[in-house]
Amino acid sequence: MGDEEAARRLAALPAAVESALAAPLDTETVLAACDELSRALRDPGHRVQERLGPHLPGGTDAERQELLAELAEFLARPTLTRKLRRELGSAAPQRLNRPDAKETVYEAWAPVGLVAHIAPGNAATVAPLSLIEGLLAGNVNVLKTSSADTFLAQHLLAELAAQDPTGALAERIIVLRFPSSRQEWLRLMCAPADAVAVWGGESAVEGVAAHVPPGCRLVEWGHKISFAYVTEEAWADGATLSALAADVCLFEQQACSSPQVVYLDTDPGNTEALHAFAARLADALAAQPAPTASDRDLDPAEYAELTTTEHLARLEEHLGLTRVLAAPDGTWRVMADSRPALTASPLHRSVWVKPLPRKDLIATLRPMRRYLQTAGIAGSRTDIAELSALVLAAGATRVTPVGAMTAGYAGEPHDGVYALQRYSRRVAVQADARFAATACLDDLARPAQFPPPAGPLLDKATVQALNRGVDRGDAELYFRSGGSTGTPALSLFTYEDYDTQMHAAARGLLAAGYDPARDRTANLFYCGGMYGGFISFFSILERLGGVQMPMAAGPDHRATAEMIAAYEVDTLFGMPSYLWQLLHEEADLLRAYGGLRKIYYGGEHFTEEQRRTLTDTFGIEVIHSITYGSTDLGPLGYQCGESGGSVHHLHADLHTLEIVDVDEDRPVALGETGRLVFTTRARRGQHLDRYVIGDLGRALPGRCPCGSHAPRFELLGRLGEVMRVATYFLNYRRFVAIAGERLGYGGELQAVLTAGAAREGLTVRLESAHAPDPERAREAFLAGYPEVRSAVAEKLLDFAVEVVDGAALDRTATSGKLLAVVDGRR
Numbered sequence: 001m002g003d004e005e006a007a008r009r010l011a012a013l014p015a016a017v018e019s020a021l022a023a024p025l026d027t028e029t030v031l032a033a034c035d036e037l038s039r040a041l042r043d044p045g046h047r048v049q050e051r052l053g054p055h056l057p058g059g060t061d062a063e064r065q066e067l068l069a070e071l072a073e074f075l076a077r078p079t080l081t082r083k084l085r086r087e088l089g090s091a092a093p094q095r096l097n098r099p100d101a102k103e104t105v106y107e108a109w110a111p112v113g114l115v116a117h118i119a120p121g122n123a124a125t126v127a128p129l130s131l132i133e134g135l136l137a138g139n140v141n142v143l144k145t146s147s148a149d150t151f152l153a154q155h156l157l158a159e160l161a162a163q164d165p166t167g168a169l170a171e172r173i174i175v176l177r178f179p180s181s182r183q184e185w186l187r188l189m190c191a192p193a194d195a196v197a198v199w200g201g202e203s204a205v206e207g208v209a210a211h212v213p214p215g216c217r218l219v220e221w222g223h224k225i226s227f228a229y230v231t232e233e234a235w236a237d238g239a240t241l242s243a244l245a246a247d248v249c250l251f252e253q254q255a256c257s258s259p260q261v262v263y264l265d266t267d268p269g270n271t272e273a274l275h276a277f278a279a280r281l282a283d284a285l286a287a288q289p290a291p292t293a294s295d296r297d298l299d300p301a302e303y304a305e306l307t308t309t310e311h312l313a314r315l316e317e318h319l320g321l322t323r324v325l326a327a328p329d330g331t332w333r334v335m336a337d338s339r340p341a342l343t344a345s346p347l348h349r350s351v352w353v354k355p356l357p358r359k360d361l362i363a364t365l366r367p368m369r370r371y372l373q374t375a376g377i378a379g380s381r382t383d384i385a386e387l388s389a390l391v392l393a394a395g396a397t398r399v400t401p402v403g404a405m406t407a408g409y410a411g412e413p414h415d416g417v418y419a420l421q422r423y424s425r426r427v428a429v430q431a432d433a434r435f436a437a438t439a440c441l442d443d444l445a446r447p448a449q450f451p452p453p454a455g456p457l458l459d460k461a462t463v464q465a466l467n468r469g470v471d472r473g474d475a476e477l478y479f480r481s482g483g484s485t486g487t488p489a490l491s492l493f494t495y496e497d498y499d500t501q502m503h504a505a506a507r508g509l510l511a512a513g514y515d516p517a518r519d520r521t522a523n524l525f526y527c528g529g530m531y532g533g534f535i536s537f538f539s540i541l542e543r544l545g546g547v548q549m550p551m552a553a554g555p556d557h558r559a560t561a562e563m564i565a566a567y568e569v570d571t572l573f574g575m576p577s578y579l580w581q582l583l584h585e586e587a588d589l590l591r592a593y594g595g596l597r598k599i600y601y602g603g604e605h606f607t608e609e610q611r612r613t614l615t616d617t618f619g620i621e622v623i624h625s626i627t628y629g630s631t632d633l634g635p636l637g638y639q640c641g642e643s644g645g646s647v648h649h650l651h652a653d654l655h656t657l658e659i660v661d662v663d664e665d666r667p668v669a670l671g672e673t674g675r676l677v678f679t680t681r682a683r684r685g686q687h688l689d690r691y692v693i694g695d696l697g698r699a700l701p702g703r704c705p706c707g708s709h710a711p712r713f714e715l716l717g718r719l720g721e722v723m724r725v726a727t728y729f730l731n732y733r734r735f736v737a738i739a740g741e742r743l744g745y746g747g748e749l750q751a752v753l754t755a756g757a758a759r760e761g762l763t764v765r766l767e768s769a770h771a772p773d774p775e776r777a778r779e780a781f782l783a784g785y786p787e788v789r790s791a792v793a794e795k796l797l798d799f800a801v802e803v804v805d806g807a808a809l810d811r812t813a814t815s816g817k818l819l820a821v822v823d824g825r826r
Contacts, residue, residue, distance in 0.1 A: 006176060010188035013174075017114045017140045017192060020171040025111075025138045027084065027092050028450060028681055033163040034075040034132065040159070041072035048159050055152040057124045058294065067124060071156070074129055078684050079410045081496070084136060086411035087418035091500060092653060094138050096429060096441035101510060101544040102517040104431040106441045109424040111138035112217065113194035118186075118208050119153070120199040121146030127153040130197060130221075130419075131173065132160070137423040140172045142189050147179040165451050180207060187211045195219055195423055219422045221415060224256040224373035225344055228402055229356070229387060231265045231379035235277050240378045243403025245284035247376060249332075250406050252295050253347040256415075257374040257398065257406045260345035263356040265379075268338050270355060275323050278336035278353045282325040285332040285349065296331065298348065306346040313337070342368045358387060362394045369395025373415060376405040436515070437641055437706070439507030440653075447709035448652040453679035457665055458691045460489060463632055466686065467492055474685025479532035480814065481631040491631045494684045501634035502539040504651050505627050508638025509540060511649070511706070512600065512624040514571070516546035519598065522564055524574035524582070527552040531814040532631060533602070537573050553578045553816055561586035565593040572596065573626060576604040577748055577818040581806055583618055584769060591618065600626035603817050605646055605715075607736055609746035628715065630693050633680050637713065640706040646715035647700065649708060655680050657713060658690070659699055673698045673716055694719050721820055723753060726760050726796035728787045732820045735764055738784035743772050748818055750809050752802075755825040761798040762788070767806040777801040 001009075009016075040048035049068065056064045073079060081091050088109045090097075096106040115134040119127035127145045131153075134141040145153050154175045161170040178185055190196050190211040197219040198208040205220050212218050228247070234240045247259050262281065266273050298306065313335045316322040326333035332349035340356045342365060356364055365372060375391040377384050377399060388399045397416035400407070429441060438444060458466075467490060475492040493501075510516075521541060527534035534552050541548040549567050551560055553574060560582060563569075572579055579599060583590060590596060599620050606614070606623060614620040628637035628648045636655055637648030650657050659674040660667055668674035676695045680688045696719060700712040721732035732751055739745040747770030754761040766777060778801040782789045791797035810819045 006178075007185070007188075009174075010176075010185060013114075013142065013188065014192040016171075016174075020140045021111070021113060023168070024094060024446075025135070025168050025172065026448070026450070027094060027136065027138070029164060029166055029168050030132075030135050031077050031080055031091075032451070032681075033160055033169055034080055035077040036163040037156075037160050038072045038075035038077070041068050041075070051159070052152065052155055055150045055155050057150055057152065060292075071125060071128075074125075075132070080136065081684070083411045083420070085496065087413075087420040088137075088424065091496075093424075095653065096427075097503075097507070098439060098510075101439075101506065101546075104433065104435040104438075106429040106431065108427055109137070109420075110427045111140075112423060112425055113139060114192055115139045115141050115423050116189045116193040116196045117141060117143040118196065118198040118200070118204070119143060119145050119149075120204075121148045123199075124149070124152055126199055128156045128160075130199070131157060131175070133419045134197075134423050135169065135172060137420050139195075139423055140174075142174040142193075143176070144186070144189060145175065145177045147177060149177065151177065166449075180204075183211075190216070197221065197423075217422065219419075223371070224415060225261075225342065225368070225371045226257050226259055226374035226376070226398075226405060227261040227263055227342070227372075228259040228376040228378070228405070229263045229265065229361075229391065230277070230377075230402070231383045231387075232273075233380055233383070234378035234402075235264065235273065236280065237378070240402055241280050241284040242287070243401075244281065244376070244378070245288050246403060247405045248285065248351050249288045249291075249349055252291060252349060253345065253351075255406050257400075257408075258347075259351060259374075259376060259405055260347070261342060261352040261354055263340075263354055265358055266355045267357050268340060268355045271320075271336075271338055274336050274338065274353060274355055278323060278325055278334045281351070281353065282332075282334045285334065285351075286327060288332075291331055291349070295348075302346075302348070306348060306350065309346040309350065310335070340364050358390060361387075361390045365391070365394035365396075372396045374398040374400060374405050376400050376402040378402040437511050437513055438708075439510040443708040443710055445709070447711075450656055450681070453656055453658065453677075453690050455689050457660070457677060458689065460632070460694070463688060463691060464489055466688075470685050478530060479631050480530040489631065492686065493634075497634075497683055498539070501654070502536065502543055504654055505536070505629070505635040505638070506540045506543045508627055508635060508649075508651065509544065509600065511638055511640040511708070512626070512643075513598070513622050513641050514544070514546070514600065516541075516544040519546060519571040520567065520569050521546055521548045521571040521573060522560075522567075522569045523548050523550045524553050524560070524572055524578060525602070526575070526578075526814065526816045529814050533575075533815060537602075537626065557582050557585045558589075561589045561593075565589065565595070568595055570595050571598040571600065573600050573602075575816055576601045576606050576610070577809075577811065578816050580606075580610065580748065583614070584806075587617070594619065596620060598622040598624075600624055602626040602629075603815060607740050607746060608645075609740040609744060613746045633678055633688060633691065633693065636678060640704060640708060642705045643712070647712060648715065649704065649710040649712055652710045657699075657711060659697060659713070660692075662696070662719075668698075670701055671698055675719070676713070676715075718820075723751065723762075723821060723823075725753060725762055726791040726794075728791055730762070730785070730787060734785060735781065738781055739766070739777070742780040742784055743777055745772065745777075746770055748806060748809055750818065751821045753821065753823045753825050756798055759796055759798055760825065761800070763800045763802050765802050765804050765809060767809070768803045769806060771803045774801040774803050 040046045084091050093109040096108045099107050117130045131141045131143045157173050193216055195217040196212050198205050199221045201223045205222055313322045313324045321338055323336040336353045340354050343352050372395040375396040377387050470492050474494055476495050477493040477498050479491045481489045523537050525533035525537055538550055611623050625639045627635045629635040635651055637650055639648055656679040658677040660677050661674055673696055675692055676697045678691050696716045697713045704712055717733045723730045736749050747767035750765040752763045792799050810822050
């Protein structure tokens with residue numbers, strides 16, 4: 001755009017910022033767009049690389065590809081997620097969650113508002129990456145690049161915005177390229193800013209600071225000085241000298257982390273050791289690859305500083321203060337100086353060597369603490385530990401081994417601070433007791449909105465095949481499913497994935513009425529054999545800070561009941577089938593105790609008749625699903641105080657839910673039954689998109705009376721619970737409903753299919769402790785289920801009811817879950 005249009009838009013910047021901030025920016029939107037761009041930058045044949053090519057700074061093809069690889073690595077989801085977690089504590093730091101589940105206090109990291117970024121002209125990647133940090137914190141960002149720069153930042157950020165179908169990023173990215181001499185434009189940029197990030201030396205910072213309004217946060221990323229410190233043990237070590245020379249030559253000392261001074265742990269009077277080390281370092285520099293022609297092409301100011309520094313050092317040789325060793329072609333120089341004071345280098349492979357005993361380290365370096373950055377230390381393990389404490393106390397912000405001074409790691413603080421915290425505010429909301437069951441305040445304010453999923457439907461077999469290709473680094477935690485719906489399957493997680501999911505499940509448990517400040521919980525899920533139920537709910541209670549007795553389900557019901565009474569347990573976690581057995585086998589003891597108040601169950605469902613029994617017989621006041629989930633995907637849904645039966649809210653910050661037709665990939669109408677299809681986000685190393693987990697359900701319209709915007713759905717059984725028998729499709733849940741409605745039966749029910757000589761057989765098994773007469777039960781099922789009645793009348797089906805002991809019902813070995821349908825025809 002032209003100058004006139006740019007000036008007009010700069011004048012309208014405050015209004016544009018207010019409009020953009022009205023709709024909060026979800027971190028997931030930024031992560032998804034960055035990850036898409038990262039993949040494009042890794043693909044040599046992608047059109048993005050073709051479009052960016054003309055704007056890459058000069059250099060060899062290898063250097064240009066290295067720059068693209070650097071950008072791709074920074075933009076990758078794992079890198080940015082790690083950065084968010086490290087700097088802001090979560091991959092979704094903008095959500096108002098309860099840091100202490102026992103208090104109705106909500107905290108989050110909120111954007112400061114508008115961040116103005118003043119980028120340097122000597123680092124091509126700094127400008128766009130600084131702005132992306134501002135986006136990760138949720139800000140609107142205006143970036144000024146140097147008039148001497150290429151248009152790389154502009155085109156890279158345009159490509160980023162193009163990866164976001166919501167348009168939210170485009171509203172928060174403003175990039176201008178103009179010289180700093182245009183002070184009026186600089187003023188218009190900074191005047192409405194809430195933070196100004198400026199990269200450069202003292203003069204650059206001073207020039208920008210004049211335009212920063214009162215109360216605006218000035219974030220200085222100024223020039224820094226780094227040094228190496230070598231103990232006597234490492235002075236003559238060839239590997240140390242080669243590594244030090246590599247640090248000096250890499251980037252021609254243009255990086256703030258490049259060593260400008262090498263300190264020796266010796267007294268100033270030890271000039272013999274000083275000069276000997278300088279000679280060895282000179283040999284190491286001479287052995288390094290020569291600088292490229294472009295690196296040797298200095299501007300007049302750089303050349304003047306270089307020659308002036310060297311000539312002055314040579315003059316001081318006559319005073320016995322210095323000794324200069326330089327390459328014949330002027331490509332490197334070592335200047336030994338007996339005075340310890342920190343001296344800036346003219347760069348371009350120019351390095352000072354000075355004595356500094358460790359006892360004088362703080363006194364010598366602390367006056368320059370504003371400028372110190374990296375200290376590369378060479379010495380013994382004890383030396384490194386002791387010297388690290390000293391140099392950090394003196395003002396350095398980084399300590400590395402010699403040879404790794406310019407290297408970093410994902411999530412590393414920069415110049416002693418985390419950038420995302422500098423671009424954020426920590427905000428809090430204090431609420432009253434009405435919010436006891438509200439884990440995240442955002443759920444009451446707005447729905448989570450993400451791009452619709454795309455791609456083919458995935459079944460369990462496909463996901464298992466994908467798991468075999470997961471990188472070992474992304475498979476830190478292994479769980480096996482309980483095997484209730486077939487062969488146990490393996491699920492892989494990173495610990496970060498697991499932590500995110502356990503926090504989500506913990507928030508869901510609060511919504512269901514769990515009170516971590518008062519409830520005393522017995523964790524009675526099954527444990528062992530790589531089954532994750534018990535472990536997961538242990539972790540959930542740990543994150544809530546709830547009191548728990550991690551007993552685990554076991555065969556000795558008497559011992560479990562005695563511990564419940566002894567430890568005054570009032571809340572039970574476990575499988576319905578196990579809890580049902582425990583309560584009825586130890587009914588006298590537990591009713592005499594009388595302290596049980598809450599049950600949170602998972603993996604199965606209690607029928608309405610069972611719920612009535614739990615309330616009337618055992619005094620249970622709260623009966624809720626603890627979570628709806630799967631081993632592959634983790635927690636998928638949760639119940640609130642207004643949710644009953646099999647109705648759940650979606651964990652919408654983790655997953656997207658589609659409901660598609662049973663037979664084909666098309667959405668069903670609102671309220672119709674279909675297959676539940678989940679797409680999960682933020683799983684490192686795995687893309688579980690459009691996963692058909694085998695459950696049936698329907699979406700519920702409208703907003704829940706609890707106030708949450710999270711979508712609701714009702715579970716209606718599993719595809720495996722629909723049995724093809726004697727030409728009819730029969731539903732297991734229909735038998736359960738008939739048993740409750742017509743027989744008042746509240747026990748467990750199991751359907752067993754057999755293949756007879758003349759016809760198929762269907763036997764409904766009922767628990768003897770609760771079952772009516774078998775023949776009366778058979779007549780009730782025939783009367784209530786016309787299809788069964790027809791199949792029997794047509795002599796296509798042998799139908800029977802069998803009364804058995806509850807322990808005789810078939811269950812999965814791992815989780816103890818009741819097998820709803822046992823198909824013996826295969």
